[in-house]
Amino acid sequence: MSRLLMTGNAAAAWGARLAGVEYVPAFPITPQTEIIEMLAGWCERGEMSARLTMYESEHSMVTGAASAAATGVRTFTATSSQGLLYAMEMVFAAPGWRAPFVLVNVSRALASPITLEPDHTDVLAARDSGFIQIHCATCQEVLDSVLIAYRLAEHPRVRLPVLVNQDGFHLSFTREPVDLPEEARVRAFLPPFDAHQAGFRASRPVSQVVAVLGGSPYSYFRYQVHLAQREALDVYDELAAEFAAAFGRHHGAIETYRCDDAEVVFVLIGSLAGQAKQAADRLREAGLKVGVVRPRLLRPYPASALRAALRGKQAVAVVDQNLSMGSGGVLYAELAGALQGCEYMPLLVSFIGGLGGRDIGDAEFFAMANEARDAARRREVPEPRLLYTARELRELRKLQAIAGTGGVQEETR
Amino acid sequence: MKTAANILGDALFATGYEVQDAPRYGAERRGAPMFAYVRAADRTIVERGAIVTPDLVVVADAGLLGIPAAGVMQGASEATWLFVNSTEPAQAIRAQWRYPGQVVSWPAGFTPPAMHNAAATSASCAGAAARMLGVIARETFESALIAQSTGRSAGAIETTRSQGLAAFDAMGGVDRCVPEGGEHPATPPASPDWIELGADDAALAAPDIYAQATSEQARTGLWRSHRPVIDYEHCNRCSWVCSTLCPDSAIRVDEDRTPRIHYDHCKGCMVCVLVCPAHAIRQVSEQAAQAQEIEP
Numbered sequence A: 001m002s003r004l005l006m007t008g009n010a011a012a013a014w015g016a017r018l019a020g021v022e023y024v025p026a027f028p029i030t031p032q033t034e035i036i037e038m039l040a041g042w043c044e045r046g047e048m049s050a051r052l053t054m055y056e057s058e059h060s061m062v063t064g065a066a067s068a069a070a071t072g073v074r075t076f077t078a079t080s081s082q083g084l085l086y087a088m089e090m091v092f093a094a095p096g097w098r099a100p101f102v103l104v105n106v107s108r109a110l111a112s113p114i115t116l117e118p119d120h121t122d123v124l125a126a127r128d129s130g131f132i133q134i135h136c137a138t139c140q141e142v143l144d145s146v147l148i149a150y151r152l153a154e155h156p157r158v159r160l161p162v163l164v165n166q167d168g169f170h171l172s173f174t175r176e177p178v179d180l181p182e183e184a185r186v187r188a189f190l191p192p193f194d195a196h197q198a199g200f201r202a203s204r205p206v207s208q209v210v211a212v213l214g215g216s217p218y219s220y221f222r223y224q225v226h227l228a229q230r231e232a233l234d235v236y237d238e239l240a241a242e243f244a245a246a247f248g249r250h251h252g253a254i255e256t257y258r259c260d261d262a263e264v265v266f267v268l269i270g271s272l273a274g275q276a277k278q279a280a281d282r283l284r285e286a287g288l289k290v291g292v293v294r295p296r297l298l299r300p301y302p303a304s305a306l307r308a309a310l311r312g313k314q315a316v317a318v319v320d321q322n323l324s325m326g327s328g329g330v331l332y333a334e335l336a337g338a339l340q341g342c343e344y345m346p347l348l349v350s351f352i353g354g355l356g357g358r359d360i361g362d363a364e365f366f367a368m369a370n371e372a373r374d375a376a377r378r379r380e381v382p383e384p385r386l387l388y389t390a391r392e393l394r395e396l397r398k399l400q401a402i403a404g405t406g407g408v409q410e411e412t413r
Numbered sequence B: 001m002k003t004a005a006n007i008l009g010d011a012l013f014a015t016g017y018e019v020q021d022a023p024r025y026g027a028e029r030r031g032a033p034m035f036a037y038v039r040a041a042d043r044t045i046v047e048r049g050a051i052v053t054p055d056l057v058v059v060a061d062a063g064l065l066g067i068p069a070a071g072v073m074q075g076a077s078e079a080t081w082l083f084v085n086s087t088e089p090a091q092a093i094r095a096q097w098r099y100p101g102q103v104v105s106w107p108a109g110f111t112p113p114a115m116h117n118a119a120a121t122s123a124s125c126a127g128a129a130a131r132m133l134g135v136i137a138r139e140t141f142e143s144a145l146i147a148q149s150t151g152r153s154a155g156a157i158e159t160t161r162s163q164g165l166a167a168f169d170a171m172g173g174v175d176r177c178v179p180e181g182g183e184h185p186a187t188p189p190a191s192p193d194w195i196e197l198g199a200d201d202a203a204l205a206a207p208d209i210y211a212q213a214t215s216e217q218a219r220t221g222l223w224r225s226h227r228p229v230i231d232y233e234h235c236n237r238c239s240w241v242c243s244t245l246c247p248d249s250a251i252r253v254d255e256d257r258t259p260r261i262h263y264d265h266c267k268g269c270m271v272c273v274l275v276c277p278a279h280a281i282r283q284v285s286e287q288a289a290q291a292q293e294i295e296p
């Protein structure tokens, strides 16, 4: 094992390499491109025996990935943002094929307007597809999650594609120390893909994913994907324990930080967890007991683990780095659903922040924790809040003044 | 600057620190300011993204000091050291930009590499920063320079190595001037001035530009690394080739058919240089052209 400085993109590429993937359908998009550049370089120099094929779009790329996986080939692919959306038809089709492969998504906010920086609205658009979703907070986690993801995807009780998510820039382009496990130890944890009954063999014909079906058989097959996801919760816990025994790093379905005695808890996903943990430390110095809960698995949704972690807390500040237009934060709504009807559950306060990579500073974490605590004391759920300051609006108004106001009168705004 | 951050990151990591380094940029185009952050600590680094209160700011392009949107001095205080890749005396820079902290530039007699040589500039800026931090051994820094040039030609590796080390050696006078940053301030941060964002009229809330010719205000000429210069003695006043083919419409033609390049908006693509049938347009280095303008 060696410890190296590497980006999240390099960690994803190393994950694929160490997993011994055989096929890499690819299409470039910022900020994911470095992943396929690294894999292409290794394939070209013979350092990796996989076949990498550049497709003409993400839609065909995911079709290629699912098809290869369905024939029993260990397959890796990666995309981001608009690319994930472009592939979306096949992202929803592949889980129904029960095709096990790993797709790394590098989160980047969606158009319009366009940005290169991260938020999670892209990956949450794939939330209901049937893909398992693992969300990473460090570069190490990206590498480790790719390895765990193959075990999970190929597990006979699961057999579904897995999406491993990392944030653009904050992970994808950020170098930090990563333990690179030895190949032999990875192979012991993750043996070659045994496709069982999937895959093609001479003299054993199989027709996969047949026909147009009516509602009744359709319901059966769709619900089987859902049930396989629910199975994946238990399987994931077993794999995380096995991974921890092999490599000394435990990546649970949820991560909890200083939660045992916490009064107020931040719930969020992805690399924002770092700032939240730092804020929790500082808030504790200032006298407020704060913790952090970060779901790593978002599909399947680890509802009972979340209930166990949050039972008895006063308040939760849910920080959604995404926006479901016309509703609000996705994590908030899902958590409210999970806690509904349970006793001793905290009051939930919704914050929308970090859209399009907008920074969230210490001051805002302090204010969120205080607002959540005050709301719990008043027993009143406040309106969801967008993290947006008067100064930001002033700067925006300056830009709008340059752009012209489209006939909107000064006094109406 | 991404490379400079990687060199510094490698060197700090090899010295035994926990390290995080990351670039940040918007649309990938020439002339857009880009940033890179380096954090080093003796414990696991959990925060990421922009460094709000830096201990050291390294500015590779002194021109950015004058562009407020670049935000070079954001978060700087009396405790923040500023290194500027410039041969102007540090005190003059400090006075001109009213910088609150200490400023360092190249010592008299040191010639930094030309700015358009990005690799050498990165190496020398990293060298200055490494010396100012003063915790990195010369050999460690040298290895980092070489590691970050992997895959380039032997000549390019040697340039990076020698430029980086020359900078490292030249900055002996400010060895270890930047002290290790303390922990965060003890007082809780001030409350953010959050507002409730209201719904605007859709005409305003759509990301549309109604005003005419707003591009006039964006001085895209700042992106230029090379400048086209018309030699009017050889220009045969064809009056249309360069002005029609300039992708930025930055060449206008006077009544008397004389072409004029609008340097505020010429991005320096050199299309006009290639297409002029009379070979009357020359390509000159922007840096050299500007230096001439200042001291004719």
Ligand code: SF4
Residues within 6 Å of the ligand: B228, B245, B246, B247, B248, B249, B250, B251, B261, B265, B266, B267, B268, B269, B270, B271, B272, B273
């Ligand atoms: S260099 Fe390019 S942008 Fe500038 S005047 Fe010539 S053609 Fe136009």
Ligand code: SF4
Residues within 6 Å of the ligand: B230, B234, B235, B236, B237, B238, B239, B240, B241, B242, B243, B259, B275, B276, B277, B278, B279, B280, B281
């Ligand atoms: S293309 Fe050349 S000859 Fe024609 S107007 Fe331009 S500079 Fe003069």
